[in-house]
Amino acid sequence: MDKSRCALVLAGHGSTLNPDSSGPTHLHAATIRARGIFAEVHVCFWKEEPSFRQIWRMVEADEVYVVPNFISEGYFTQTVLPRELGLNGPITERDGRVIKYCEPVGNHANMTGLLLQRAREVAPGVDLAAISLIIVGHGTGLNDNSARAIRDQVARIRALGQFGEVVDAFMEESPNVAEWDQLTTLKHVVVVPFFIADGLHSYEDIPVLLGMEAGATRQNPVPLRGRQLYYASAIGTSSLLADVILDQVAAFDEKHALAV
C-alpha cells in the first residue's frame, strides 16, 4: 500500500473522565505511523482534543482517509462524524481536499480473527465445543445499525462451527447481557466485549450486568449462576487492530475504485 502522499485520520470516541479511553486509538496511530505508509497519521475524538471539528487544522495532505475507530456502523459514524467533519458521502471534495470516509474498523470481516483470538486466549485449555461465546455490544435506540456489526460477527463465528454456541448480547438493547445465563446453555461461558477501549462500559457496566464486581481484578473463570464465566478485555485493545484499520483503507479503495 503506497499512501505516501495521503493522510490517515483515526476518529475515536475518547472520554472526559477516563484517561485510558483514547489509548488504543493513539496506539494504533503510532503503530501505523511507524510503518511510514502515510505522509501523516492523526487522531481526533468526540470527547477529547483534537475534536473532529479541529482535525482540518492539522491535516496537510490533499488526500485524506478517515477511518472511524468505532466498533459498528451507527449513530457516531452515520450522524455525528459526517456532521462534525463536514462530509457528504464516502468521498467529499472540499477546500482543495479529497476526503475518503472509510467504514468503521469494527465492520471489517477481519475483526472475526481478533474476536476468535480473544475468545480462545481467555479460556485456554477449554474445549471450544464446550463453550458458549457471547459477543457483547453497546446497542442504542439512536440508530438501528449499531448492533449489526455484532450480529454479523456472531453469524460468521457461528458458521465456523468451532464454538458450542455463539450469541450476541447488548447493554442497551435486547437481548440484554444481564440475561447471559438464559441466553446460553453450556457450562463454560466466554464473554468478549466488542468495544474499542477498556473503559467504563467494559470495566464496570458489563461486569455489573453480568453479576460480577465492578472494576475488580478478575481471575478467569468466575463461578457464577452455576456456570464458569470467562471475561475478556475489549477487542479494540488488540495490537492487531492496526492491521484491520489498514484493511479498511484497502477495502475503501477496492469499493470505490471506479468512482475515484
Added chain:
Amino acid sequence: MKLAEKLAAWLEAGRADLGEVRIGRTAEGFELHHYLDEPGELQSYQQAEDAIELGKLDAAGKYRPLRSAPTLQRGWRLELGSLEDVVRALEFFYPAMLGTAAAFEEKAGRPVDLRETLNRQSGMYRVAGKITNEQADALIGEVCPPNRCLKTITWQIEPGVAITSLPAGKLELGHDLLECGRGFIPLPCEECCNILVAAARETVKRAPA
C-alpha cells in the same frame, strides 16, 4: 505554508512559547519543557509521542481531558531532532493549535458562535440548545476562565451577543494570558469544545429555560 515552516518562522521571530510549553534550540535540535522549568535537572524524553503521556495527567495525577488547562505537569524535557517532530509533539500537547493559530494569523480563522455549535448537536446533546444567552454567558464564566483554560475565545454567544463574564484578555488574541512577557504563539478557541457543550446540557437539565 506547511506547519513546520510556519513554526520555524515563529521561532525565528522569537515566539517560542505555546501555552505552557517552551521551545528551545539545542546543538542537536530542539528541546521542549514547561515554561516555569529551567533546562537542566529534568527527566529526559526523546519521542514526540511522549507528549501524549506528559500532557495526560497533571502533577497530582488527575486526568486533563482539556489539554489547554493551565495544569501541564513540570519536570520533563522533550528532546527532538527535527522541526517536524516538534510540530507533532506540540500537536499532542495542544491539539490543532498550530494550524488554528496560523489560520488566524492569515485572517482565515472561522469562529463559530456558541448558538450555532449548540444548534448542531443531536442525540443526548440536542437539549443543550435550549440554554438562554444569559445562562450561557454565566456558564462560560465558570467553564472557560484563564485558570481553567488558556485558549483565547474568538466566538460570540450568538451574532451581536458578546461574552461579558470573562476578563477582557481572555477574548483578545494578542493578550499574554500567562504574563510571561515573551513572544508566544496564541491558542485560539475557534469554536466551543465539547466540555462546554456538555456543561450547557447539564445547565438546561437542571433549570429548563
